[in-house]
Amino acid sequence: LYTVYWEAMTGVIKFTLEDFRNIFSTPGFDMESSLRVVESPQGQIIGGMLIIDLASPPVHPRAYGCVSPDYEKQGIGTLLVNWAEERSRQAIERVPDGARVSMYLHSSSTHNSTRSLFEKLDLDPIRYSWFMITDLEEKPPEPEWPEGIQLITFKELPDLEAVYTAIDEAFQDHWGHVDSEDEEERLERFRHSIENDETFDPELFFLAMDEEEIAGAALCSPRFGGDPETGIVETLGVRRPWRRRGIALALLHQSFGEFYRRGHKHVGLGVDTQNLSGATRLYEKAGMHVAQEFTFYERELRPGEELARQE
Numbered sequence: 001l002y003t004v005y006w007e008a009m010t011g012v013i014k015f016t017l018e019d020f021r022n023i024f025s026t027p028g029f030d031m032e033s034s035l036r037v038v039e040s041p042q043g044q045i046i047g048g049m050l051i052i053d054l055a056s057p058p059v060h061p062r063a064y065g066c067v068s069p070d071y072e073k074q075g076i077g078t079l080l081v082n083w084a085e086e087r088s089r090q091a092i093e094r095v096p097d098g099a100r101v102s103m104y105l106h107s108s109s110t111h112n113s114t115r116s117l118f119e120k121l122d123l124d125p126i127r128y129s130w131f132m133i134t135d136l137e138e139k140p141p142e143p144e145w146p147e148g149i150q151l152i153t154f155k156e157l158p159d160l161e162a163v164y165t166a167i168d169e170a171f172q173d174h175w176g177h178v179d180s181e182d183e184e185e186r187l188e189r190f191r192h193s194i195e196n197d198e199t200f201d202p203e204l205f206f207l208a209m210d211e212e213e214i215a216g217a218a219l220c221s222p223r224f225g226g227d228p229e230t231g232i233v234e235t236l237g238v239r240r241p242w243r244r245r246g247i248a249l250a251l252l253h254q255s256f257g258e259f260y261r262r263g264h265k266h267v268g269l270g271v272d273t274q275n276l277s278g279a280t281r282l283y284e285k286a287g288m289h290v291a292q293e294f295t296f297y298e299r300e301l302r303p304g305e306e307l308a309r310q311e
Contacts, residue, residue: 001037001045003226005066009111010131010292013226022196027188028054033090036083038067038076046071049080051087054189056182057095059307061088063105077117081105089301100304109293118297127175127296130280132288133230133268140256145208146245149215151254154205157214163205164190166214170237175272177309199223204231206254208238208247215242218251220259224268231259233269236279248279252286 006014024031029052038047046068053061063084067076088103095101105123107114118125134140145151154163164187171177194200204220216238224230233255238247259267268291271279 001048001068002064002066004068006225008069009108009114012224015225018198019225022193023050023052025196026054026192028185034087036080036087038079040071047076047080049084051084053088053091054185055178056185057099057178057180057307058091059095059099059101059178060176061091061101061103063088063103065105072113077114078121081117081121081123085299085301088299092302095302098304099302100300100306101302103299103301105297105299106294107297109295115295123297123299125295126298128273129270129294129296130273130290131268131270131292131294132280132283133266133291134256134286134288135266136256136260136264140260141253142257143250143253144246145250146247148210149242149245149247149250150209151250152207152209154202154207157207157209158202160191160194161187162214163207163217163219166207166217166239167219167235167237170216170239173240173309175274175309175311178307179309180307197221204255204258206251206258208242208251210242215239216247216251218255220255222259222262222264229265231255231262231264231267233267236269248282249286252282256286 003013003015006012023029034051036049037045040046047066049063049065051061051063063081065077065080065084067080084105085103092101105118107118109115109128143151168183168186172179199222201222204222206218206220207214208216217235218233219235221232221234222228224232233252236248236251256267269283271283273280
């Protein structure tokens with residue numbers, strides 16, 4: 001159902017069955033309380049809503065819903081969003097007093113039925129993101145590494161905690177980051193996602209090293225959902241002391257070059273359009289262009305102090 005919905009919304013197949021198995025087996029996720037489906041009278045699943053509120057504290061539960069294109073405009077989406085709000089309110093008891101809590105949803109900016117539903121339900125659009133791609137029609141530029149920076153892969157340094165720590169530090173400046181989140185729980189979820197990813201390739205986790213320190217990293221996947229021709233830069237980050245030295249661009253070119261060598265036709269990544277570190281300009285400089293825009297919507301569940309990074 002989610003695959004059909006996503007293809008109708010974006011034109012691509014983003015998910016595989018293994019992706020969902022990975023999500024549903026994540027430590028702390030309880031399917032019975034966090035997933036609801038709607039069935040037709042014939043027993044066909046025609047709608048679904050998934051809540052992810054595993055963060056500690058879960059200040060922004062995320063709701064991922066869908067309705068079969070054949071059953072739109074029958075009230076199913078409204079039913080599911082209302083359930084998502086009710087379910088997301090359960091997160092409030094795990095958030096410190098005085099902290100703001102809100103539910104996030106998102107949709108392709110061009111998917112009219114979902115956008116109309118969210119607007120009808122008075123959900124507030126708060127942020128936009130892009131899915132950007134580059135076409136590998138010719139060999140990409142060779143990476144130019146700053147003096148003192150050397151490239152290795154996770155195969156040479158299979159230290160998941162060190163990689164997680166470097167990426168977490170790199171993303172502390174990004175919108176939505178919550179400094180008070182439980183790091184051990186996040187590390188465990190990161191470990192689970194890697195160990196249960198059938199496509200994981202340690203040679204696609206590129207690490208820019210300054211002697212023994214990870215200065216930056218590009219964590220890549222060899223496929224985009226059901227599309228084996230599109231490689232993905234899942235995560236790209238450079239720690240603050242090493243920024244503005246060309247490391248991020250070098251990591252991008254390294255990723256592009258490896259995907260080109262493997263025969264991929266495209267490389268994609270997602271980025272916040274208002275990224276606080278100027279990532280969109282970097283990706284455009286690297287020859288990437290916008291393929292899809294997504295809108296983030298919000299429903300405030302409790303007013304208070306915002307714990308997630310905003311600026």
